[in-house]
Amino acid sequence: MSTAPQLVVHRDKELMAQAAAARLITRIVDAQASRGSASVVLTGGRNGNGLLAALAAAPARDAVDWSRLDLWWGDERFLPEGDPERNVTQAREALLDSVPLDPKRVHAMPASDGPYGTDVDAAAAAYAEELARAAGPENHGPVPTFDVLMLGVGPDTHVASLFPELPAVRELDRTVVGVHGAPKPPPTRVTLTLPAIRAAREVWLLAAGEDKAQAAAIALSGAGEIQAPAAGAYGRSRTLWLLDAAAASQLPRSLYPPASA
Numbered sequence: 001m002s003t004a005p006q007l008v009v010h011r012d013k014e015l016m017a018q019a020a021a022a023r024l025i026t027r028i029v030d031a032q033a034s035r036g037s038a039s040v041v042l043t044g045g046r047n048g049n050g051l052l053a054a055l056a057a058a059p060a061r062d063a064v065d066w067s068r069l070d071l072w073w074g075d076e077r078f079l080p081e082g083d084p085e086r087n088v089t090q091a092r093e094a095l096l097d098s099v100p101l102d103p104k105r106v107h108a109m110p111a112s113d114g115p116y117g118t119d120v121d122a123a124a125a126a127y128a129e130e131l132a133r134a135a136g137p138e139n140h141g142p143v144p145t146f147d148v149l150m151l152g153v154g155p156d157t158h159v160a161s162l163f164p165e166l167p168a169v170r171e172l173d174r175t176v177v178g179v180h181g182a183p184k185p186p187p188t189r190v191t192l193t194l195p196a197i198r199a200a201r202e203v204w205l206l207a208a209g210e211d212k213a214q215a216a217a218i219a220l221s222g223a224g225e226i227q228a229p230a231a232g233a234y235g236r237s238r239t240l241w242l243l244d245a246a247a248a249s250q251l252p253r254s255l256y257p258p259a260s261a
């Protein structure tokens, strides 16, 4: 069942990153207090990395027990290990290298020079198996119930590597697929599918800048998920759009500012 999106609009992207980092710390600490550990799905892009950098700079980061945190990725550019364009490389630089994570709990997506070589479909299947192994009986299917899953939003409304009209966004059975011919380079990628995204308790969509205004307006105005993948990204208990004022500038007035304002 889809949860109606809630919108939080910040003055600018720096404030958005800081507020989202504070929100993420709270969610992780709360999940660790109630369930013993937390699981978070990271996203690439400027906003995802900006949030990680803000988290690295936040004094409250020490409230997190980093050894009891599972990190997963929503998508990955299928490139060699250590490539600066890989989402995991950028996340390591922004935050992961500076906190005491348990390496066994850092679930990077396979690289193109890893055990599956250049077979992106085999790499995707292996990541699906890794997710299935991590899912327990209390979960709702072959993926863990992630506490927070974050997604950047592209100007074309793509999320993860689910691009409008491409086969990956139509996938309803598998939880992870290989992407061939993505319109944004590199063309070969690994991505969670919409059913895997929708297993998360909370899905947060991050959008900042004028070039995201149209995408946000389309996705939040009832568009279909095949044409506007961001419209199909929602969480089991919460769907949160975190925007800056520029990205919110084309939203219908019924959504923002709120009708009661």
Ligand SMILES: O=C(O)[C@H](O)[C@@H](O)[C@H](O)[C@H](O)COP(=O)(O)O
Binding pocket: 043, 044, 045, 046, 047, 048, 075, 077, 151, 152, 153, 154, 155, 159, 160, 161, 184, 185, 208
């Ligand atoms: O895999 C990629 O090519 C990007 O990471 C991409 O999916 C990104 O997440 C969005 O386009 C949002 O980007 P920004 O956060 O940079 O606006």
